[in-house]
Amino acid sequence: MSETFKGSFTQQEPIPEEGIEAALAVLRHGRLHRYNVTEGEVSEASLLEQEFAAQIGAKYCLAVTSGGYALSTALRAVGVRPGERVLSNAFTLAPVPGAIAAIGAQPVFVGVTEDLTIDLDDLAAKAGQARVLLLSHMRGHICDMDRLMQICTAAGVTVIEDCAHTMGAAWNAVPSGRHGLVGCSSCQTYKHVNSGEGGLLVTDDEEVAARAVILSGSYMLYERHLAAPGPEVFERVKYDTPNISGRMDNLRAAILRPQLRALNAQVARWNERYAVLEAGLRNTPGLTVIDRPKAETPVGSSFQFLLLDWPEDKIGAVLRRCAVRGVELKWFGAAEPQGFTSRYDSWRYAPSAAMPKTDRILVGILDMRVPLTFSLEDCATIARIIRAEVSGVFQEHLP
Numbered sequence: 001m002s003e004t005f006k007g008s009f010t011q012q013e014p015i016p017e018e019g020i021e022a023a024l025a026v027l028r029h030g031r032l033h034r035y036n037v038t039e040g041e042v043s044e045a046s047l048l049e050q051e052f053a054a055q056i057g058a059k060y061c062l063a064v065t066s067g068g069y070a071l072s073t074a075l076r077a078v079g080v081r082p083g084e085r086v087l088s089n090a091f092t093l094a095p096v097p098g099a100i101a102a103i104g105a106q107p108v109f110v111g112v113t114e115d116l117t118i119d120l121d122d123l124a125a126k127a128g129q130a131r132v133l134l135l136s137h138m139r140g141h142i143c144d145m146d147r148l149m150q151i152c153t154a155a156g157v158t159v160i161e162d163c164a165h166t167m168g169a170a171w172n173a174v175p176s177g178r179h180g181l182v183g184c185s186s187c188q189t190y191k192h193v194n195s196g197e198g199g200l201l202v203t204d205d206e207e208v209a210a211r212a213v214i215l216s217g218s219y220m221l222y223e224r225h226l227a228a229p230g231p232e233v234f235e236r237v238k239y240d241t242p243n244i245s246g247r248m249d250n251l252r253a254a255i256l257r258p259q260l261r262a263l264n265a266q267v268a269r270w271n272e273r274y275a276v277l278e279a280g281l282r283n284t285p286g287l288t289v290i291d292r293p294k295a296e297t298p299v300g301s302s303f304q305f306l307l308l309d310w311p312e313d314k315i316g317a318v319l320r321r322c323a324v325r326g327v328e329l330k331w332f333g334a335a336e337p338q339g340f341t342s343r344y345d346s347w348r349y350a351p352s353a354a355m356p357k358t359d360r361i362l363v364g365i366l367d368m369r370v371p372l373t374f375s376l377e378d379c380a381t382i383a384r385i386i387r388a389e390v391s392g393v394f395q396e397h398l399p
């Protein structure tokens with residue numbers, strides 16, 4: 001009998017006890033709205049912002065309702081107008097082009113390389129087409145950020161980083177989210193901290209920060225923020241910035257604060273699991289492991305590999321055979337969007353020219369989540385199953 005895996009790819013760890021206690025305190029006093037404070041009280045939401053800003057080394061931080069909301073708020077705050085074109089990754093998830101569409105702007109997709117990062121040659125070629133790049137560090141793979149910033153600076157392109165998969169990661173020791181003008185993270189259940197829903201936006205730009213606070217629905221109570229610029233900056237922007245409510249509440253903030261304090265330890269645990277999967281899958285015939293650059297400090301909260309140039313029916317066979325043995329792989333190349341995977345050509349509201357080099361990569365990307373409820377032994381089991389099934393299909397069907 002071949003071994004099967006019994007774990008769940010979608011089961012997260014419980015909220016830490018400290019977070020549960022803090023949440024209960026908020027529930028007991030009932031002041032869940034971030035601006036509902038008693039005399040002298042500082043809200044959990046404001047404390048969360050202050051702590052995350054310090055942790056990531058940013059001047060300003062704003063907590064909001066979701067990662068997607070943080071992205072569209074960042075786009076608005078840097079001045080993207082309806083109808084404007086915004087550069088973004090062809091390999092990403094639906095909330096990224098969705099954030100561009102949310103403000104009536106149009107994505108211009110940039111290709112992906114075999115390293116699963118944005119194709120910098122394609123970016124250089126397209127940089128003249130837009131004023132803003134919404135850069136998705138998709139699945140935690142960070143491109144050469146030095147070269148990316150050079151290309152964008154030279155072309156006058158403002159960079160907004162989508163760090164939904166890189167909270168806690170870095171490039172050349174600079175935290176992800178601190179290379180561009182704005183960095184956005186998600187606190188949604190499947191990301192690196194879990195408040196169900198939630199997002200964090202960081203920047204050093206005082207006007208962008210002030211606009212973001214007002215956009216999020218501050219009702220002009222911005223003086224209650226601890227990680228926002230001074231009132232004189234708000235004076236400059238408050239009359240022409242609309243209120244598009246998307247505030248973080250104190251309950252979620254209370255749950256998140258202890259999780260942020262534990263983030264580095266969690267990152268180390270993710271990376272141990274990633275290393276076991278990587279070691280187990282290296283040198284599997286027909287399977288390409290993604291080499292991680294030295295300058296990258298990753299967070300291995302998910303794992304990808306390539307079945308490059310495989311016929312689609314054989315990739316389907318690997319997926320089915322792994323699924324039978326309890327290993328849930330996701331396939332970004334499938335013609336129809338399934339679950340969270342989708343291709344740029346399935347976002348029909350954002351038409352794109354064909355990108356054959358990118359299509360070749362997308363068709364071969366297999367992906368899985370690595371929740372921290374998996375033990376190292378679980379990861380070794382999963383790697384053995386994938387290795388056996390990939391080798392099996394490869395040997396049976398390919399010359």
Ligand SMILES: *Cc1c(COP(=O)(O)O)cnc(C)c1O
Binds near residue numbers: 066092139164187
């Ligand atoms: C999850 C995710 C987001 C946004 O997250 P939400 O909080 O669900 O809105 C943005 N980008 C990527 C790549 C994501 O996976």
